Amino acid sequence: MDHDSRAHDWERSTGGVLAGASVLFLASYAVRVLAHGLPRSWRDLCLVVTLLSWAVFVLDYAVRWRLSGLGRGFARAHRLDTLVLLLPLLRPLRIVQIHDAVQRRRHDRPRLALHARVAVYAGLSAALLGFTGALAVYQQEHAAPEATIRSFGDAVWWTCATLATVGYGDVTPVTPLGRLIAVGLMACGIALLGAVTGSFSSWLLQVFAREDERRPPGN
The missing domain is CATH 1.20.58 (Methane Monooxygenase Hydroxylase; Chain G, domain 1)
Incomplete structure (x- = not known):
């Protein structure tokens, strides 16, 4: 073998x-x-x-x-x-990767289209990364002097804004490790947003291409 x-x-x-x-x-x-x-x-x-x-x-x-x-x-x-x-x-x-491997083994059920899989996996990644990111930031920030992230709810709100690349700035990390976590979440948010946007754009192009193929000549 x-x-x-x-x-x-x-x-x-x-x-x-x-x-x-x-x-x-x-x-x-x-x-x-x-x-x-x-x-x-x-x-x-x-x-x-x-x-x-x-x-x-x-x-x-x-x-x-x-x-x-x-x-x-x-x-x-x-x-x-x-x-x-x-x-x-x-x-x-890695959990999302394992989920994909399990789905590939289930030949009795049809797999989702590529664009749908991208959206599903991006959503799963965003939810799980958001949860772990909020936990990590809350652990570092809630007891720090001059911290604005005092509760887990604050951490969740900040994480959602960061992953969405909005960044309201009403609550921000003040510790070095908290800011390092923020940089990682920003990078993940940009990557996930790019994956979903690219997949959606590709799907639109395929839809328009199929419509052009079905359109009678001369129209």
Whole structure:
């Protein structure tokens, strides 16, 4: 069995496990950030779940590196996976990737058209990145001196404005790490907006082309 086949079999057999680990990672992180009155023992348990989930990501990455046969070239060929491993809060991007792989295996159901898939995946990415971004910014900002993001609601509002590339400026991060997170969300927002806009433009061109083909000659 070649490297590609073994890597494909591994990804197919671990998709559900990775999806579950991703959900546990986000859930445990959210509880630690939002549940301020939680007993210390429960907060420690959430931290353990977060670390174990991240350990699953590390194990998956190491196995796929070994099965790929690419050596150091694996990191360059799988930049998104490498970035997600180093910055686990970007795990929502990997969740969407796993969802796509699951859909490809379900041959009994027709897949959505390309334009619809782009819109669905962009929406999923925006929602999940928005949630994790709001958690990360709230964790860094709510107790900082002169902070304007005091509640999780403020963080969600700021994240929506940032991902939409609106930037009202009524609430802004003041800590260095909070601003770094803001830069990442801005980049993600521009990328997602560009993907949806490009897909919509391509769909319109195809619609107009089909109309021209159906139009009788001379009209």
